[in-house]
Amino acid sequence: MSPSTTTSAPQDVDSQEEFDGRAAAPIDASTEPVDKSEVRVRRMFGEIAPRYDFLNHLLSLNVDQYWRWRTVRCVPPVGDAPVLDVCTGTGDLAFAYARRAPQTPVVASDFCPEMLDLGRQKSRRRGTDRQITWVEADSQALPFPSDKFQIVSVAFGLRNVTDTMAGLREMTRVCQPGGRVAVLEFSTPTWQPFRAVYGWYFRHVLPRIGQMLSRNREAAYNYLPESVGQFPQGEQLCQRLREAGLVEVTHRPLTFGVATLYLGRKPL
Template identity: 45%
Template sequence: MSVTPYSAQDGTKKDQVKTMFNRIAPRYDLLNHLLSFGIDRKWRKRVVKMVKGMKAPVILDVATGTGDLAIALSKSHPSAVYGVDISVGMLEKARQKVQKLGLQHTIILKEADSEALPFDRNTFDVVTVAFGVRNFGDLNAGLTEMGRVLKPGGKLIVLEFSRPANFPMKQLYNFYFKRILPLWGGLISKDKEAYTYLPASVMEFPEGEIFETELVNAGLHPEKSIRQTFGIATIYVALKPLQ
């Protein structure tokens, strides 16, 4: 995935993504819910349903951003939810929300790189990542790291944007992502390049069966992939082999 946020600037994709999210953090939540029409909340609830029923799981939420999924996962009665992100700006917004909700004893936030997670092997029952894998500098390294920290038999759940294939949603989606989202996102965030990069990263992301192959290459076993809302997003579920 070669697309980067700031084409005229030097630095790795990881460095540029970190800079981008620090810049847009103050208005990220507003834009995220506004530009997704709030549908992202429904998708997160479906991720949480996949965790409910597990007995006091220890959960890691990678690329946690402002903590929306980590906070939603706290309702699944976990032992703990760890949220990690490379952007200190996004983590500060997450900490404010966690404190306001009184969840600081359940949700532990850390600055960390998805490709070098500061946890021991076989630590977590569940690892989640929502709208983050397409921003990884090295997709295989990030997936492999998430697999490393999963317990054998543990579950990786990835929620990521995908591309509708059928008329008229395909055409509407492409128009919205290429015309509307960059315009309004740039105006509100004051960072036009960020909201040009975000849809471009979706268009480049290896979705569907190609992403399932990436999971296999990282040593994980794809269990199911569930398309959401006419194919706008997909929830991928993979397991770490027992041996």
């Protein structure tokens, strides 16, 4: 979701936030599990693809670009080993990595062809079509050899994977020994009164604006707060990264905890 032209780095407003073990309570702890079936998720994102970037920038007040910049800053590429971004959507995190390391190959994978088509178009406009390779792939069964990528990242996509652990294990498998896995995901703010205000916006305002502008039959912007509310956060998600085989697992809240960056390293 970053612009095609180079912009100055956003202010590092989260530089004083520490990694800790807190796990925020979910915004929406609905007892009925959200439908994350592959058929539904693929169709939903295919329908909203044409307005996906516009709505993400609008509904996040453009802070989503800062979160991706922050991810690349925390986990920068070193050398010429490739980087993989799974559940890439239209490729905004992949583009952020390509800008940070122009000589590093970047692979952007997603199982939604409509999203990939838009990503390829953006890549041609930005002149990164030789650096970024676009691959249609299910993150639960990645078509890449083991130990290939120095960094494996995902931004706001792990929550949509039907089997979270399968996705994390695949990310770990294709990461090089000593390499890093980065998971950027929505979370629940812990600080009141911001938590209450944000919860109201996230549950009531965002879905209505998103639905009105996207005209999506699958109610993607109702799905968003529902899926965030039922997804593990904080130490709970850190534990899943450890169960997937990662070590040195940490997490850092961003923008008062609206998003959280989870990091882990694959053992040597």
